[in-house]
Amino acid sequence: MARIDFHSNVSDKLEYVCRLSRKIWSATKEGDSVRNIVIVGDKANLKKLDELLWLFSGTDFLPHCFIEDEAAAETPIVLTESFSSPAFNLVPHTDVLIHIGNAMPADIPALVGRFPRIVEVVTVNEAERLAGRERYKAYRELGHELHNFDQSKS
Template sequence: KLDELLWTFSAIDFLPHAFIDDEAAIESPILLSEDFFAPALSNLPHADVLIHLGMRMPNDVAALANRFPRIIEVVTVNEAERLAGRERYKAYRDLGHELHNFDQSKAG
């Protein structure tokens, strides 16, 4: 679904992207992957931000933090997702990561 949304972002614009195993991945500024540790991930020199849309905590946060200087967690207002997001927040905090919270639930 995210793939479709990125193509239909605007009537006159789009966000160029590719799946991580596509040939175009090396040239794409946005990469999509369902696997935190896909082999292709370590071969891409330009990826410095990981946007995590899932509910599960990554297995090896330390390895991800070494690979990506910035990890963005997206949490919706859905109660189950909020609870999972709080658990991930606590886990990142307990590992000593610098955290910033941007609550967009009241944004217009």
């Protein structure tokens, strides 16, 4: 079973994903292989996130690229619009998936079979909250371990 974390009531999704990605990526212990991250979302948000990951910190470098890039297989953080693109199935990343979109993954069993940890980021926007609730129900119905981290007090 996959561990699925819902980070809810996030005020600035893209800034939050930058901080979360930095935390996950930098948590690698010396001698361990780097934990790879796949971030799935809509094109407009991914373009903004791409820019923000470059500018996010003056001291941290978060190596990333879009999944179609020829370096995607070797880059720790990859960005993609779709769970079903051919590139999604080809990239070897299998550690952490961060979902910043509203779309329900079409094949949840395959997704949780591939990624032992899935993070769903849900903002305070009502449409995103409703979509997040639907995803939460779908994961719960499949029997996955769910954790909610309410960011409204952050």
